[in-house]
Amino acid sequence: MAPAAALLLAAAVVVALACLALADPPASEQSALLSFLAAVPHERKLGWSASTPACAWVGVTCDAANSTVVKLRLPGIGLVGPIPPGTLGRLKNLQVLSLRANRVSGTIPDELLRLSGLRAVFLQDNAISGAIPPGVSGLAALERLVLSHNNLSGPIPFALNGLAALRALRLDGNRLSGKIPSIANPGLKVFNVSDNMLNGSIPRSLASFPADAFAGNLQLCGTPLPPCSPFFPSPAPAPGMSPSDGAPGGTGKRKKLSTAAIVGIIVAAVVVALLLLLAIVFCCKRSRRGARTEGPKGTAAAVGQTVTTRPPPASGDGTGTASSPKDDAGTSGSVAGAGAGAGAGEASRLVFVGKGAGGYSFDLEDLLRASAEVLGKGSAGTSYKAVLEEGTTVVVKRLKEVAVARREFEAHMEVVGGVEHRNLLPVRAYYFSKDEKLLVYDYLPAGSLSAMLHGSRGSGRTPMDWDARMRSALSASRGLAHLHSEHKLAHGNVKSSNVLLRPDYDAAALSDFSLHPIYAPSSVRAGSGGYRAPEVVDTRRPTLKADVYSLGVLLLELLTGKSPTHASLQEGDSGTLDLPRWVQSVVREEWTAEVFDVELVRLGASAEEEMVALLQVAMACVATVPDARPDAPDVVRMIEEIGAGHGQTTTEESARATTSEEERSRGTPPAAPTP
Structure with missing residues (x-):
């Protein structure tokens, strides 16, 4: 009997495994996915077919029993247009949705907000418009919401405060306006609303986040940004009311002053007026005495020698x-x-x-x-x-x-x-x-490289092509090399917002250089945000090698299109990576093509070899050990060799053109001096 029982048990296990292997999501979910892909134009073929199990499709992840779709990840595949109704909203058990780095437009569909099991939504780097729906409060399990770099407008809904599980909220790079609501989620670890049109003071519940999380909102103030201006007057009382009429505990009736109080006020006013008069007379006599002593050149003497x-x-x-x-x-x-x-x-x-x-x-x-x-x-x-x-x-x-x-x-x-x-x-x-x-x-009216590279992605602007990016990389490298080799000065703050453009990209200029010596050592930071070299701590001065690291991050920014200070570079539970580590992780998995900016791909860039070569230069610059990094003049030489034949001037030609270039591309001084 024992052998028979064992045989039956083995047969049952085989049957169970076979059933499990043949399990597939409900037909409604498979149909919803196929309808979504058929209705949305896309550049990359995914190979989805009704003849193959949906759980084996590219970008689709099912649960352990292959009984339902729990994750849909389709980043950077060239999706164009709005999310059609009646498609993704039918994935009732969906937990993770990632459509980042596409050209998804339209508004956020209401049907997505009814998927109560959603834990993570990644829709950054698209062209989604409209307001953030208040219905987002229905996503009780939501842990990560990333809507960066879209065209969202309107206020930030207070309904986000009700998401108790929320750990990461990124709304940077949109056109959101109004005040920031007081979001007091205790588990919120990542928060960013930079580069919007927000105003007012930052709520105390969010004041612990760094200044970078709020940068780019010109009318925003309060910790950690500079304090709000004290020059706004208090509201005037309503006509017919005294200031005490609306005060808490007030009676609403005017109190009459006694005769003694009135007399006291008059005497005090007379005394103050006499004191002011004496002070004015004393100041006049003193200024005349000083004028006689100093003579007609007294003002020049006060200026300093x-x-x-x-x-x-x-x-x-x-x-x-x-x-x-x-x-x-x-x-x-x-x-x-x-x-x-x-x-x-x-x-x-x-x-x-x-x-x-x-x-x-x-x-x-x-x-x-x-x-x-x-x-x-x-x-x-x-x-x-x-x-x-x-x-x-x-x-x-x-x-x-x-x-x-x-x-x-x-x-x-x-x-x-x-x-x-x-x-x-x-x-x-x-x-x-x-x-x-x-x-x-x-003043250079063309703006910064950061604005050109990241500003309003997906809103119809003309993206930077490969030639323009190469010229900007060469300009920044040449400026840094001159600063290092000719003046022995460290820049200390190399980043894309400090690369200012001129009409010709060959003349882009590094700004805000070498200001760190005028600050206390404890407040100096060699580079900001994701540009800072790993060996630099707050109490150390910037170095030439730290500048080269920041330049390497800038080159990676040009190649990937990702901002080192704002970009969300990882979707998993382990949090975000800095840009160099993210690139290293992608290249290590032999997905080098996934590194490059999707806008370059859309423009049909055909310089893959040059892009890979520049990537190698950038990775050498961001080496962890400072001595392993090349010097700035070596970086210039390597970039010139990559860009040969693309119109970039050589270092010698650049030197010869320096004088005339300064005259024609400085700023906007008047045509002639004022007499």
Whole structure:
């Protein structure tokens, strides 16, 4: 009997395994997937067929029993158009949906919000528009929601606060507006709403996230961003009401002052008026005594001996340390909110530096009268676009947390202002007072490489082609090589937002270089976000090799189209990877083609060999060991060899063209100096 029982048991196991192997999701789910693929145009063939089990299809994952679809991952396959109704919403047990890096458009379908088992939704890098539906609150099991780099608009729904399981929320790179709701999910570990149009103060429940999570929202304030402006007046009381009418616990009735109180107020007012009058008389006498003592050159003496006058641009070469011609007449001004803090011996004027300052003719008062527009906020300070009355446009950077004294600041600005190269954007002028430090740069209207590469993806803009990216890579490398080899200076903050474009990509310029010496060592960060070299800690100064690492990350950014500071590079439960480690993981699995930006593929880029070669250069730059990285001049040479025949000028041609290039591509100074 025992052998027979064993035989029956074995037969039962075989039958069970056969049934399990033949198991397949319900016909409704298979039909829903086929309907979805048939209704949405796509560039890559997936080989889905009704004659094969759905659980074996590319991108489809079923549960352990192969009885239902639990995951659908179709990233970067060229899907175009909206998600058709009656398709994905029929996958009742779906847990993970990934359609990232496609061209999915339209709004977020309501039927997806009825899939209560969804744990992760990845729809980043598409063209999805409309608002985030409040119905998202129905996804009680949702842990990860990534909608970055779409065209979403409207407010962030407060309904997200009800998702108790939410661990990651990324809404960066959209057009969301309004205030950020107070999302107080205790398990929320990843949060990013940067590069939107949000305003108001950041809720306390989200203040623990880094500043990068909120950057790019010009009207957003509060921790961890700069504090909100205190200049907005309190609301006025309604007509016919006193300020105490609506106060808690108030009676709503006006209290009459006693006669003694009225007399006391009048006496106090008279005493204050007499004291003010005496103070005015004393100040007038003192200023007259000082004028007699100093003579007609008293104002120039207060400016300081370190500032020398510059002859008018028409009669001089404009070289060396210089002040504006208007300063020669003794004109001085004060920066709003800071002029009062400038003590005796501090110059309330701009100091022009370098050869390129010769075409400018304005002073601090002109700058204060200029119309200003916020361009961006960074770790070094806030940058403004200033349009002067005479037509000149410049960029003014308002520095924060400067830790050096005036003499060290001036000496360093002389060094930085003396750097001249077509691929570098030097300081043109500076202002220093006790409470305010300003830097003036040329204005380049074409914007930054970051905006060109990542701005409004999928909204109909023209993406950067391969030739433009190669030229930008070469420009950044040449600028860094000049800074390293000719001046022995570390840049300290190489990133795509600091690569400013000119009409010809060969002349793109690295900005904000070598500012780290004016900050305290504890606040210096060599590179920001995902650009920082692994060996650099907060208490160390930037190095030349750390710059090369940041340049390597920039090259990877050009190749992948992913922002190192914002991109979500991994979907699994293990969190996100930095860009170099993500590329290494993809290349290790021999999926090198998956590394490159889908926009390059859409443009039909046919330079695969050059892209792979540049990838090798970038990976050499991001080597973990600093000594294993090439020097910046070597990087230039390798990129020139890759791009030979694509119109890029060589290093020697670049050097010969430097002088004329500086003249025609600086900024937008006036056509002629102001007399």
